[in-house]
Amino acid sequence: MYVLYYSPGSASMVVHAVLLETGTLHQLQLVDFGRNEQHGAGYLKLNPTGMVPTLVVDNVAVQESAALVMLLAERHPEARLAPPAGTSGRAEWLKWTVHLSSHLGGLYRQWFYPSDLGMEDYSVAMRDAVRMKIEGTLERIDGHLAQHGPYLLGNAFSSADLQLTMYMRWARNMPRPATTWPYLNALALRVTARPSWIQMCEIEGLHDWAAAQA
Numbered sequence: 001m002y003v004l005y006y007s008p009g010s011a012s013m014v015v016h017a018v019l020l021e022t023g024t025l026h027q028l029q030l031v032d033f034g035r036n037e038q039h040g041a042g043y044l045k046l047n048p049t050g051m052v053p054t055l056v057v058d059n060v061a062v063q064e065s066a067a068l069v070m071l072l073a074e075r076h077p078e079a080r081l082a083p084p085a086g087t088s089g090r091a092e093w094l095k096w097t098v099h100l101s102s103h104l105g106g107l108y109r110q111w112f113y114p115s116d117l118g119m120e121d122y123s124v125a126m127r128d129a130v131r132m133k134i135e136g137t138l139e140r141i142d143g144h145l146a147q148h149g150p151y152l153l154g155n156a157f158s159s160a161d162l163q164l165t166m167y168m169r170w171a172r173n174m175p176r177p178a179t180t181w182p183y184l185n186a187l188a189l190r191v192t193a194r195p196s197w198i199q200m201c202e203i204e205g206l207h208d209w210a211a212a213q214a
């Protein structure tokens, strides 16, 4: 049995969707950001960074959304969330999984948490710089999908597409929402139609974002 420590719409949502893709038994444990529970002593024992997600796997707390996605894909090969080890698509899947989390996820972290840098808010110049980096990354991924899509790995859906869709959703209130890039939007249309995504949104109460219908 897995236990997912989550907050609705946060970086835990991809792990939640992956758990639903695997069909495996899991429990959800809300970490209430409104009550600052992520920084409470109890939660910090599970995740010293004070962030979600944390997944308890065989009684061990594991952190970092990308690591959890890879771990679950490895433990549940029947869900076909990743190309098998040793096949040609595996390196691409590893690359996208890590790149999305470290690069795009890192940029969003900067965008949403000026407090990480000890600031209450950014200057206009700083906010513009982070926004441009996020938009540049989305532009590049859209170009990749135009050439090699419809999914990140071509014709095969993988967990990396769930990650990408989560990061697209986070731009919904930004000056340029991710759905304005045509190939990204097309990918999000496919991913958000999956039963796992629909169920995850239902459970987490997320009804404020949709890809534009073609």
Ligand SMILES: N[C@@H](CCC(=O)N[C@@H](CS)C(=O)NCC(=O)O)C(=O)O
Binding pocket: 009, 010, 011, 012, 038, 050, 051, 052, 053, 063, 064, 065, 066, 101, 105, 109, 113
């Ligand atoms: N690299 C981490 C980032 C996790 C992260 O930034 N989580 C945010 C929500 S999206 C969080 O827990 N924020 C609460 C806080 O920092 O106080 C991951 O992908 O797991």
